[in-house]
Amino acid sequence: MLYFSKLRILFITLFSVLFILIASSNLFKFDDNFFDKKINLGLDLQGGSYLLLEIDNEPVIEQKLQNLTTTIRNYFKEKNIKINNIKLENQNIFFTVRDNDKQSVLDVFQDENSDLNPYYPRFKSHQLEIEDTGINFKVNFSRQGLIKLKTSSQDQAIEIVRRRVDEVGTNEPNILKRGNNRILVELPGLDDPMRIKSLLGKTANLTFRFVTNDENDRFGVEKLKFENGLEEAIVSKRIIISGENLLDAQPKMDTQANQTIVSFTLDRVGAKRFGKATSTGIGKQLAIVLDGKIISAPVVRDTIASGSGQISGGFTFQTATDLALLLRSGALPAPLEIIEERTVGPDLGQDSINAGMIALAIGFMLVIIFMFLKYKIFGLITNVTLIVNLFILLGVLTLFEATLTLPGIAGIILTVGMAVDANVLIFERIKEELKDETNNILAFDGGYTKSRTAILDANITTLLAAIILFFMGSGPVKGFAVTLGVGIFTTLFSVYFIARLFTSIYVSRNKDKEKLI
């Protein structure tokens, strides 16, 4: 165990030097692109915001089923089957048919190539489930149908969220899917997430609809509140144009009225519809509705055929900017709710770094002094190893561009404390060997060999705990698992290569000395 070939010594030296260089690259700013990897600081250290958003799919499901009732009715009408008593209740569609039509309805729903009830060829499961309750038919989304619906609304939502965050222009945001109905947004360096939160909290569903007094409007009417919450108006459910028709929206200063407005440009379809509506509706009030609230309801004075227009509504420049941004980035498919938020200010982050570094320095010193007092020359060897170990650990973290968090720093300190364990096991074993072995080299060799299983067992158990933490933990805690886990490998390397190398050099030079350890 004590013999090292020249090649091996060279390899160990090169390896250690390499990692020391990599680790120290974090301290200096290299201008060249030769090596630009760095340890990332977690949000708890550099400051920033962590937001977990959940998509509320209920309205989407409701809407889809609502559309489906029409589709079902029309579909079977073509086949001369009359659908009766169709209604939507608790996300189930109920309807009845004549008894002799029952089988053909079931056949349509259960046909593997049904165009009403798709997905079967791809997922081996239909989008919809149908059940004959005896009284009527019950139709609802199957598991597969719900999953498909959720992932598609997640795909749309993450795109919109990304656009909105990008428009605000924070540096290096991290936007990820979580499960099939959540989106994780990490915003480093942002200490006041208020604006982003309010932007993400809005669905931004924009519609232009006429104000009406006709209760019997063919499309139905609804009573909506104005943005200020005071006034109300009855608005037709007929949508003239919606947010989808917008090509662009920008905040502008209206110099005549001396107020901030949002000007918008419509696509071809939108422009045509807008022109037609404004020509037939002169004198009527056109309500601009955002997320169920009326922003303003100006009276149409002229036909607007140019495909552009403006929204006024007592905006400040900030609110106009935000509204324009929301309109440009498009509507979310479903409302988002912020279900978890963690924000750390940059000065607390810096304080945490400082505290962590001080604790690391002090912990390191204490361990080093203790080991030197206890083992003298071998304590020194352990300490040198410990320092190299620390550098290799930082080097590995740099190489993988791992994220360092405050608990992660604690993990490094803990690694320092526990890293000596392997050396202690070896040294104590050597001491025992020396009791009945006079040959120093044989005693050292025996010490290394006989302590090996205990060292492996001990490190594997800690590694198991770290692995579980890595997969179960989130954010900062994950950082702890990373440093603890990587620390185990670097420790084993330093103990079995670096410390053993030093030990072997020292022992072979002092083979005849008594009481070596």
Next chain:
Amino acid sequence: MVAFNKYYNHFNLLSSVLIVVSLLLLIFKGLNFGIDFKGGTLIELRASDSKINVSSLRDRFNQMDLGDVSVKKFGNDTDFLVKFENKDNKKNIIEEIKVNLDKSFGNNYDFRRVENVGPKVSAELLKSGVIAISLSLALMLIYIWIRFEWQFSLGAILALFHDVIVTLGVFSLFSLEINLSIIAAVLTIVGYSMNDTVVIFDRVRENLRKYSDIKIFELTNISINETLSRTIITSATTLLALLAIYFFGGEILKGFSLAMILGVVFGTYSSIYIANTVLVRLRVSQKTVLREEEDKK
């Protein structure tokens, strides 16, 4: 040689009492869950005005109708930690609070940290915490089952349960907060305690093979003594590192390092006084080790 085995019975009794008391505390007093597991809002606030103190903050926050509000000093005199349930998971609660505080304190304060955990998320975090700890205990059990005979596994697992339960018992007794980092600490304790136990067990097994005429009661004592200096040194260096974190690592790591310190102390104790006594009580002998090895062949 220290006669650890003289006190096997005494300490077994003590441990049983500790476990029972801890369990009673856990059942009847419960744990002080932080917002990670209970849901709610946490604000760490730094004041630059001496007018802002615990009582003035408490007054202000109580007027805001936030439910149960707790205001505490956090580290030094200018830092405070405010926690409340935020039952309805109100959307713009932080902004509302800022507006309210501005009225009384002007610009003389700063939110250093804001955490808001909804009820759904906290329930999930709690669940995954419990799963993580159970899973780690199970994995340790499997690992030691592969490496040692069943008597050893039982001893190690009992020691692990002891460490986890008693550490949580101390947290319950002093109403210390349980948050995500405490779960990390408990998992590390599990790893450390196992580590410590395995080192002694390794020696016990080695000695069992070596000496056929020494009774397990004596043999465990010999093994504990042979590994004693290692046990002491490793615990000492680990504790030194942890104490450095506790005293210098900032307020956020206090609970975490405290849990770890408790865990290291209990872990070291249980390796000697629980894990080994199980071997004694199960009358492990040289046959146990040899028979198992033959089976494996």
